[in-house]
Amino acid sequence: MRSIFALLLLALGAGAAHGAERVVNIFNWSDYIDPTVLEDFTRETGVKVVYDTFDSNEVLETRLLAGSAGYDVVVPSATFLQREIKAGVFRPLDKSKLPNLKNVWPDIAMRLSRYDPGNAFAVNYMWFTTGIAFNVAKIKERIGDKPIVSWDQALKPDNLRKFADCGVYVLDSPEDLFSTTLNYLKLDPNSKEPGDIRRAADLLSGLRRYIKKFHSSEYINALANGDICLAIGWAGDSFQARNRAREAANGVEIAYVIPQEGALMSLDNLAIPKDAPHPDEAHLFIDFLLRPDIAARNTKVTHFANGVADSRPLVDKEIADNPAIYPDTAAMRKLFTVTAPDLAIQKIVTREWTRVKTGR
Known part of the structure; x- marks a missing residue:
């Protein structure tokens, strides 16, 4: 980020x-x-x-x-x-x-x-914050006028599948993705329980087939150029993508939302x-x-x-x-932070994140 x-x-x-x-x-x-x-x-x-x-x-x-x-x-x-x-x-x-x-x-x-x-x-x-950035026109083509307001649009396989053809990027950051997924699953986003981490990894693994790339910076230009239509990314990067598209006058409109379930504050x-x-x-x-x-x-x-x-x-x-x-006061209340895992849990996080990205 x-x-x-x-x-x-x-x-x-x-x-x-x-x-x-x-x-x-x-x-x-x-x-x-x-x-x-x-x-x-x-x-x-x-x-x-x-x-x-x-x-x-x-x-x-x-x-x-x-x-x-x-x-x-x-x-x-x-x-x-x-x-x-x-x-x-x-x-x-x-x-x-x-x-x-x-x-x-x-x-x-x-x-x-x-x-x-x-x-x-x-x-x-x-x-x-970590949220959802998207190409307004391409998302509308696929889901109509329904606004993106929930992590449902990015973390439910049946929903993310609708965007696979126009390209999805996800941060290469287990901290962001695991905490976001744990919060979405109504678990403690700061959980250090191996079982909770595996549950988050299981959900994310089910999305892998619809994800074009895991990367923590390339999504900026990919969004700006219209090469992808959705990214789980950082707020500032998403607005940089919007501004690059505007400067290029390429007709690409980028939006970013903090989903209603809350988001990681980093x-x-x-x-x-x-x-x-x-x-x-x-x-x-x-x-x-x-x-x-x-x-x-x-x-x-x-x-x-x-x-x-x-x-x-x-x-x-x-x-x-x-x-x-x-964010305003109400949105700030829904932002969560996480602390560093110890070495034993970090090894589990690393192993599970590798599984998410590679299936191995």
């Missing part, structure tokens, strides 16, 4: 005249920042940005557990953050170097503290690996992102809600007033 700015080097602003060049190495999700924010950071601070991207938490975690690979700021999702904190891969934030922490959204910080007690190691960057967060080579520059970069004007610019480009409360008045009304991006 986000065109890749692969190894984006911003040469603006050399280091101090009599010292080594200052650098900060960033590892973030794809499509997850306004590129001009990076340019402005270099212009204002003189710190060069080396920017690389990933498209799954597993890729990030593998790098972190093997050492930071030279990264100074990384962006793990909350459940992975929780597990990685326990593994000792992050350094505590020096809050004296983060004056813009005063701008964080209290409710979002509180939700993050479930994973990072005291918000000691991380600060929220973006938060979002938090992506800024953290500093314990062996980061440039921790001072890392704090400087995180503090820059916590400025309301900068957070608003990133939300404008990504269509993900950010963790800076005072940025919302600066966000375009089309985004700030969109309940699929900034």
Whole structure:
């Protein structure tokens, strides 16, 4: 859950005249920042940005557990953050170097503290829901004027079968899909019971024949180009797909819904690996992102809600007033979060997710 700015080097602003060049190495999700924010950071601070991207938490975690690979700021999702904190891969934030922490959204910080007690190691960057994105015209061709309001449309085989011919993508994320399916089955979405996980996997396995691909970023362009008609995906990505279709003027209309049964709320967060080579520059970069004007610019480009409360008045009304991006109070009550499984349960999750995707 986000065109890749692969190894984006911003040469603006050399280091101090009599010292080594200052650098900060960033590892973030794809499509997850306004590129001009990076340019402005270099212009204002003189710190060069080396920017690389990933498209799954597993890729990030593998790098972190093997050492930071030279990264100074990384962006793990909350459940992975929780597990990685326990593994000792992050350094505590020096809050004296983060004056813009005063701008964080209290409710979002509180939700993050479930994973990072005291918000000691991380600060929220973006938060979002997992829902259903779809091609309005192609869905209407297949089910008429009946609106998509329920997970029934995506999680019942007889319903999903109707969309197989026009293409269905699903996130390659067991956390998103298992928790969503457990909630749909009226089970605890945060369940760590092996039997519950297998029940969710059984339901999802029954959908596999109708799913074109499991991927956590390719569905953006696939939706925008009209190559698929439905995706279980992230809110911000879905609106990026809508905007790309509009920019292409290709006649594709994309919509996104948070189904009435509720949805997973996820938090992506800024953290500093314990062996980061440039921790001072890392704090400087995180503090820059916590400025309301900068957070608003990133939300404008990504269509993900950010963790800076005072940025919302600066966000375009089309985004700030969109309940699929900034849910209202009633919808927020139906959003759930999940915590990281222990190693034994994670092995079951991995095995069952492999079964979902491959049938083996």
